[in-house]
Structure formats: C-alpha cells, structure tokens
Amino acid sequence: MYLPEGKSVLVVGGAGYIGSHMIHLLRDLNIRHVVLDDLSSGHREALQGSRLIEGNCGDATLLRNVFAEHDIDAVIHFASFIEVGASVRNPAAYYENNVCNTVTLLSEMVRADVKKFIFSSTAAVYGLPETSKIDESHRKGPINPYGRTKLMVEEILGDFEKAYGLRSVCLRYFNAAGAHPDGAIGENHNPETHxxxxxxxxxxxxxxxxxxxxxxxxxxxxxxxxDYIHVCDLADAHLLALKYLNQNEASLAANLGNxxxxxxxxxxxxxxxxxxxxxxxxxxxxxxxxxxxxxxxxxxxxxxxxxxxxxxxxxxxxxxxxxxxxxxx
Missing domain, CATH: 3.90.25.10 (UDP-galactose 4-epimerase, domain 1)
Known part of the structure; x- marks a missing residue:
C-alpha cells in the first residue's frame, strides 16, 4: 500500500522532532525504513532502535552508498534549519543547508533512479496572508530567508520532475505542536522557540x-x-503522501493545518x-x-x-x- 514489496523509505532528518514521530509511525506499521541524520539537532534515543546512518544529506558519496546498499523506493526529507530569526542573522547557513544540501540529495536520488520525494515545507512560503484562510493558490511571497529556502526547493522539485521524472509531495505545515500520546518522544529543541x-x-x-x-x-x-497542528497528525499526512506517490503519477503540494x-x-x-x-x-x-x-x-x-x-x-x-x-x- 505504502511501498512496493521489499522496498524501504529513507527518512532524512528522522531523529528530529517531526522526523522521530514519522519513524515511530513507520515502526508501528512495520514499514521498512532507514534513517539518515547528522544528529546536529536530532536525538539518537528518539529512534528507539531504528537503523541510523549518521551523516549529512549534502554528502554525495555517503548518499551514493546509502542508495547502493539499501533498496530505497522513496525519500522523506525533514532535515532543514527552521528558526526564522536565525535565517535572517545567518542566511548563508540556511541556503547551504536547506537548498544546496537538498539539491545534492535530489541529484543522488536521480542517479539511483529513486523517483518519489516527500518534502517538509512550510506555510512561510506564502508570506503575509491576504485571506482569512490560506489555500494553495495563495500568492507565494516569503518574507524571510527560511521561507525563501523552502519555496526554492519547491520550485527546484518542479524542474526535477520535468527533467528527470522525480515526483514529489510538498507538505506545507502551519504550527507543528504537541508530542506523542504514549510519552515516548516529543519536542526537544535547543534553543526552544515555539x-x-x-x-x-x-x-x-x-x-x-x-x-x-x-x-x-x-x-x-x-x-x-x-493554526496548531499535532505532530502525530503531521506524521499521518506523510504516510498518506507515501501512499499517494505509490498510486499516482502527479506531484502535489498541500497545506497541513487544523x-x-x-x-x-x-x-x-x-x-x-x-x-x-x-x-x-x-x-x-x-x-x-x-x-x-x-x-x-x-x-x-x-x-x-x-x-x-x-x-x-x-x-x-x-x-x-x-x-x-x-x-x-
């Protein structure tokens, strides 16, 4: 339903806040997965025994080995810097991590003939709202480097689909919040800004x-x-996006909010x-x-x-x- 028989999903940034909830869900459903995380902001203990490859998605050699050694069918990408204020103070780090590293990841996916990609995007791609509720047709006008990096990746994905047939689902979160009801994992940022x-x-x-x-x-x-959206509901949406890509040929961008x-x-x-x-x-x-x-x-x-x-x-x-x-x- 979610993956072809015998295939795995690569979860980039799976030791982070939202990524670890995704891993929890995949493990509960016995869906094969591999985690890639450099642990710069994620937590090894949040993975609860899932396979971790420690490293950065900007490392082309590492990615080449990961795709060669594991039967990857799709990639879910959570690994990005997310603090708006820090993106204003140090935009170079945000463009390097959120855009350049993602392009490396996408290029290695193309090389490995992996054509399904789920992207952790954001409502920040819209900028200042012009309507009481924002739908996907709203004008895109990010007002900070963080939002611009996410919009850039969305646009790059459109180019990769046309050129290489790489299909994607971009999920635009509003305010991620909460923790797993079983108490096993939750939000553990340093510094905390939410x-x-x-x-x-x-x-x-x-x-x-x-x-x-x-x-x-x-x-x-x-x-x-x-608009506060529970982190477990975000994980559910990514799982449904995985199913969508397994059953449809078209890419998709969708808001996630209550x-x-x-x-x-x-x-x-x-x-x-x-x-x-x-x-x-x-x-x-x-x-x-x-x-x-x-x-x-x-x-x-x-x-x-x-x-x-x-x-x-x-x-x-x-x-x-x-x-x-x-x-x-």
Missing amino acids: LIPLAIAAAITREKVLKVFGDDYDTRDGTCVR EAGFTVLEVIDAVSRLAGQVPYEVAARRDGDPAVLVADATRAREVLGWTPQYTDVNDIVSHALQWYRKIAA
Whole structure:
C-alpha cells in the first residue's frame, strides 16, 4: 500500500522532532525504513532502535552508498534549519543547508533512479496572508530567508520532475505542536522557540517570564492567531503522501493545518489550566508577524484522505506537558 514489496523509505532528518514521530509511525506499521541524520539537532534515543546512518544529506558519496546498499523506493526529507530569526542573522547557513544540501540529495536520488520525494515545507512560503484562510493558490511571497529556502526547493522539485521524472509531495505545515500520546518522544529543541513548550516551561519552572509579542492585533483578544497542528497528525499526512506517490503519477503540494486557529492567550490559558499559571508579559510586536495565520487544508483532506485526530488545543498541550515532565524529571 505504502511501498512496493521489499522496498524501504529513507527518512532524512528522522531523529528530529517531526522526523522521530514519522519513524515511530513507520515502526508501528512495520514499514521498512532507514534513517539518515547528522544528529546536529536530532536525538539518537528518539529512534528507539531504528537503523541510523549518521551523516549529512549534502554528502554525495555517503548518499551514493546509502542508495547502493539499501533498496530505497522513496525519500522523506525533514532535515532543514527552521528558526526564522536565525535565517535572517545567518542566511548563508540556511541556503547551504536547506537548498544546496537538498539539491545534492535530489541529484543522488536521480542517479539511483529513486523517483518519489516527500518534502517538509512550510506555510512561510506564502508570506503575509491576504485571506482569512490560506489555500494553495495563495500568492507565494516569503518574507524571510527560511521561507525563501523552502519555496526554492519547491520550485527546484518542479524542474526535477520535468527533467528527470522525480515526483514529489510538498507538505506545507502551519504550527507543528504537541508530542506523542504514549510519552515516548516529543519536542526537544535547543534553543526552544515555539510557544507551547515555552509556556509550559514558564509555568513549571517560573524561571522565565513568557513574552507575548503584541496584544493590539485585530483578533478576538488582541493577540496573534495561529493554526496548531499535532505532530502525530503531521506524521499521518506523510504516510498518506507515501501512499499517494505509490498510486499516482502527479506531484502535489498541500497545506497541513487544523483550519481553526488559537490566539496566544488561548494557548496560555490552556497551559495554565493543565500546568499551572503561566507568567507572561506583553512586549512589542515583532516585524512581519501577521495577525492571523490559518490553513485551508481542503486539498490534503480530499486528495490524501487526511483527517487530523488531535484538533483540541487542550489535547495538544496535554501531550506536550506529559513529554516535558518526562524530560525534566
């Protein structure tokens, strides 16, 4: 269903936050897989015994050996730098890692006659929203190097399909959040920049006051609205993308989101109910932060058959909290 008989999927960046949840799902379903990760931000222990090849996807020689030694049918690519602020401060690193290394990976796929690619993209390819919900036809206008690197790869994939027949599914995430409900894996970034784990840390440790960037937006409580999508729902979408590529000849780009947004204060309230009061202070708006950023995920639902399981912010926060307590113990 997901792969031809005897074939494997190569998961690049499989030791990271979203990648490790993908590996958890593949292992649960007994789908053959190999992980490639340089462990620069991933965690070996998150793989729970899955086969790890330690290295970078910009290493053409290593990739050539991987494709020669393993019967790879498709590649799922999670390995990228993701911090928007860092991309502004050091764009060279982002273009090198997110674009140049990906081109090396794609070129070695072509050499090995591997023609199925699932790409971890982002809503940042759209830039500032021009509609209340963003669908895939929305104008592409990324406002930072991170978003531009992702859009560049999407455009490169179009060229690779025309020239080499390499088909792809680009999945544009909104705000990835949460942790696996079984408590085995979760979000473990250093430094952490995402709202939910920062709010949980503020509630439990009381060491830092959470900053809320702006409370004067035109939203229901004045704070920004974002579309939080559970990390396990993201993994499910990648699995469905694998099935799609096994059954269809066309490439696809699709948004992944709940199609319902939560304000910053609503997230803080959810964390406060479950973990204790979150100390926070209001700071100035950040440049480029839109008031509302919510997905229209109709295409993923209709074409991939994707239905998110965890759409309640309380469930997302509860799973993240369980993971935080585990790693803090």
